[in-house]
Structures are given as structure tokens and as C-alpha cells.
Amino acid sequence: MRSVERVRDDACPGGRGHTAVVVGSDDGLLDVVVPWLEAGLAAGDVTVLSCAEETAELLRSAVGAPDTELLSDPRVALRGARAPDAVVATRRLLDRAAASPSGSLRVLGAPEFGPDPRTWREGQRYESVVNDLLAGSPLDALCFYDQRQLSAEVVASAGQTHPHLLLDGVRVASAGYLPPAQYLPALPLPREPMEDGPPLFAVDGAEELAPLRHQLAAVLATCVPDREQVGDLHLAVSEIAANAFRHGTPPVSARVWASPDRVVCTISDRGAGFADPLAGFQPAHGDDLSRGGMGLWLARKLWDHVDLVPGPGGLTVRLSSPLH
Known part of the structure; x- marks a missing residue:
């Protein structure tokens, strides 16, 4: 049986932040994510899924929560939206969360990186800039990087664009994290x-x-x-x-x-x-x-x-x- 206490926030007081976790199977995803979602619902957070619809259905079934409680907004993870619109969508959810029992927003995201290095770069930029754009917001964002679907290069970038990583159910500081002012200029810009x-x-x-x-x-x-x-x-x-x-x-x-x-x-x-x-x-x-x-x-x-x-x-x- 999964336990909410498994996800500890040893390196992230208050349980808020921008965190990445790498998964390689549906079972691995459920083991990590379900306790985290249950904790958000129990706390009264506005809790949102931003991932493929089939994954959202899998998670709703595992949590046992209807879509009126476990909301869905694919735009936050660049699914059907470009970066400026994803930022606007997140801020509107933060406005909604302000009236919730906890006053906080919890978002589970599977960022859309696309099929090639050109599109990877846009996703990597977005994952980096949100650390500054949404700094100080009552937001706990957990991004899962699925090794079955993403390139090794994209998976490796998670540690550079997220201040925290979830390892064995414990949130820890990412040793490879770079703030946007350092990370963005270092991204390669090949010619078209x-x-x-x-x-x-x-x-x-x-x-x-x-x-x-x-x-x-x-x-x-x-x-x-x-x-x-x-x-x-x-x-x-x-x-x-x-x-x-x-x-x-x-x-x-x-x-x-x-x-x-x-x-x-x-x-x-x-x-x-x-x-x-x-x-x-x-x-x-x-x-x-x-x-x-x-x-x-x-x-x-x-x-x-x-x-x-x-x-x-x-x-x-x-x-x-x-x-x-």
C-alpha cells in the first residue's frame, strides 16, 4: 500500500518548489506520483495534471479522484501551447488556488519536448525560465521525465532545470541545477x-x-x-x-x-x-x-x-x- 509519508521534503521546506523525477514504467510512475497527489488533495491544494490524457486517466484511477478534484490543464506542460501561454495558464491556476483551503497550487507535469533537438530546446528553455517567472508563488510542481519516451539528453537536462530532484521518495537539492541566467546562454544554438x-x-x-x-x-x-x-x-x-x-x-x-x-x-x-x-x-x-x-x-x-x-x-x- 502506498503511503503519503514516503514523499519527504528534506531539502525543500514547506514542500514547495520545482522538482523533477525520472521514471521508467507505469508502476514506477504510480509509486512516486500517487502519494504526492494524495498529499496535495488531503492538504486542500488545487491539484492539476498536465500530461497526456491516457496518463491522466491512469492517475485518476489510481488515486480514486474524479476530474472535479484532480483537474487537468495540458497547457501548463506545453501540450498544445507555447511557453508564454503556458505561463499565463499557470498564473490563472494560481489565482484559482488562492481561494482554496491551502491557498496553494500543486501541478504534476509531463513536459512536451517534441521529436528533435530543435523542439527539445524550447521545452528546456521553458523548464528553466519558470524557476524565475514563478519564484515565490505558492506552487509545488513535480515534473516527471519518462525514460521510455524522452531522449537521454532531455532526461539529463532535468537536473539542470530543476532546483530539486525526487530520489527514492525524498526531495533533494539538484547538484547540477543552473539558474536561467546561466543555463539559457549555455544551450546550443545550431543554425537552421x-x-x-x-x-x-x-x-x-x-x-x-x-x-x-x-x-x-x-x-x-x-x-x-x-x-x-x-x-x-x-x-x-x-x-x-x-x-x-x-x-x-x-x-x-x-x-x-x-x-x-x-x-x-x-x-x-x-x-x-x-x-x-x-x-x-x-x-x-x-x-x-x-x-x-x-x-x-x-x-x-x-x-x-x-x-x-x-x-x-x-x-x-x-x-x-x-x-x-
């Missing part, structure tokens, strides 16, 4: 393969923002068949171009590459770029969108992959997405 070929569109030394925006709209319209997607992609790249003109150092350059299933766009200037590792994961000025500061945030909301690539000649913002 299309960057090695000729661009569909190229401009160097753009003199004004408005003509560049029109040019980008025209080229995206030729290579992005979905009208809604082309509107979203153009809105975001226009804001990145605006940032380059307003806050960067001229000259401003732009490139677009396209294939039948993917589009890549870069905006470059001679500036030093963003020092804040959290840039773009939330609006620069918080909830007051009237103050601006939304360019990189919109890009992360509307493009699948956003890379800030510093170089000796300045900063390049690289945007890429699969085509719908």
Missing part, C-alpha cells in the same frame, strides 16, 4: 539547415520600418499557404523588426527561407541584444500591454521557435515554424 542555402528574401541596411514590413508581408504570403498563420507570423516578425529599429543599432537586415513544410526568418542589427534571460516569456511591462514591450513576447506566442543569436556583428533574432 535552410540558413546554409540561398534565402527567398534578403535585405541589408533597411532604411525604414514600414517598407520592410510590407516586403516581409509579401514574401510570407508567397510561402505560407494558411492565411491565418501568415497573419500571425507577419505580426510577430513585424514587431521584431520594429524592435531592431527602435532599440537596436543600424543597419537592420532581414532574411527569409522557406521549404514546403517550414519557414525561417531572421532580423539582425548591430546592437548588443537582450541581457534579460526571461525576455519574451512575458510582456516586458507586465500586464499593462498599453506600455508596449510585446515584440519578443508576441514572437514566442506566434512562432514555434525563437532564438536570440549573438555574434561579433550584433544580434540576430531567428524565428522558425512548421507550416500548417
Whole structure:
């Protein structure tokens, strides 16, 4: 019989934090996770599953809790959502938890990393930045990394992006943890393969923002068949171009590459770029969108992959997405 007392918080007073656990079977998952979920329900936490629906059903059955008690929100773990929207979803759950008996939120997550290193990087970034974005919140998040589904590289990154690990039912400090300001710059930023070929569109030394925006709209319209997607992609790249003109150092350059299933766009200037590792994961000025500061945030909301690539000649913002 499983015991709630098995999960001890020796290195995390109050039982709150961002913790990872590695599992390799359904039984191993249940042994670790069920006591942790039961503890949250017993304490009156708002308790949420953010994982594949079949896993959620397995856990509900094992806990014996209906979905009215053991809630589900896949977005928190990047399932059907990009990082800025996952952060918003978590904050809304925190607002809901504020009215709960404990005032706390407990989230079990199986982060979505996708099929290749490009998508792994987005998941790893998110797992890192939430440590700062949600610092001080009444949140206990346990992320399980399933060795049957994730690459060895992704599993190994759990210790770098989580301040705590769950080992044999005991929460301990992760010796390999790196705060976002150290972890994010160390992530590799390989070139997109299309960057090695000729661009569909190229401009160097753009003199004004408005003509560049029109040019980008025209080229995206030729290579992005979905009208809604082309509107979203153009809105975001226009804001990145605006940032380059307003806050960067001229000259401003732009490139677009396209294939039948993917589009890549870069905006470059001679500036030093963003020092804040959290840039773009939330609006620069918080909830007051009237103050601006939304360019990189919109890009992360509307493009699948956003890379800030510093170089000796300045900063390049690289945007890429699969085509719908």
C-alpha cells in the first residue's frame, strides 16, 4: 500500500518548489506520483495534471479522484501551447488556488519536448525560465521525465532545470541545477539547415520600418499557404523588426527561407541584444500591454521557435515554424 509519508521534503521546506523525477514504467510512475497527489488533495491544494490524457486517466484511477478534484490543464506542460501561454495558464491556476483551503497550487507535469533537438530546446528553455517567472508563488510542481519516451539528453537536462530532484521518495537539492541566467546562454544554438542555402528574401541596411514590413508581408504570403498563420507570423516578425529599429543599432537586415513544410526568418542589427534571460516569456511591462514591450513576447506566442543569436556583428533574432 502506498503511503503519503514516503514523499519527504528534506531539502525543500514547506514542500514547495520545482522538482523533477525520472521514471521508467507505469508502476514506477504510480509509486512516486500517487502519494504526492494524495498529499496535495488531503492538504486542500488545487491539484492539476498536465500530461497526456491516457496518463491522466491512469492517475485518476489510481488515486480514486474524479476530474472535479484532480483537474487537468495540458497547457501548463506545453501540450498544445507555447511557453508564454503556458505561463499565463499557470498564473490563472494560481489565482484559482488562492481561494482554496491551502491557498496553494500543486501541478504534476509531463513536459512536451517534441521529436528533435530543435523542439527539445524550447521545452528546456521553458523548464528553466519558470524557476524565475514563478519564484515565490505558492506552487509545488513535480515534473516527471519518462525514460521510455524522452531522449537521454532531455532526461539529463532535468537536473539542470530543476532546483530539486525526487530520489527514492525524498526531495533533494539538484547538484547540477543552473539558474536561467546561466543555463539559457549555455544551450546550443545550431543554425537552421535552410540558413546554409540561398534565402527567398534578403535585405541589408533597411532604411525604414514600414517598407520592410510590407516586403516581409509579401514574401510570407508567397510561402505560407494558411492565411491565418501568415497573419500571425507577419505580426510577430513585424514587431521584431520594429524592435531592431527602435532599440537596436543600424543597419537592420532581414532574411527569409522557406521549404514546403517550414519557414525561417531572421532580423539582425548591430546592437548588443537582450541581457534579460526571461525576455519574451512575458510582456516586458507586465500586464499593462498599453506600455508596449510585446515584440519578443508576441514572437514566442506566434512562432514555434525563437532564438536570440549573438555574434561579433550584433544580434540576430531567428524565428522558425512548421507550416500548417
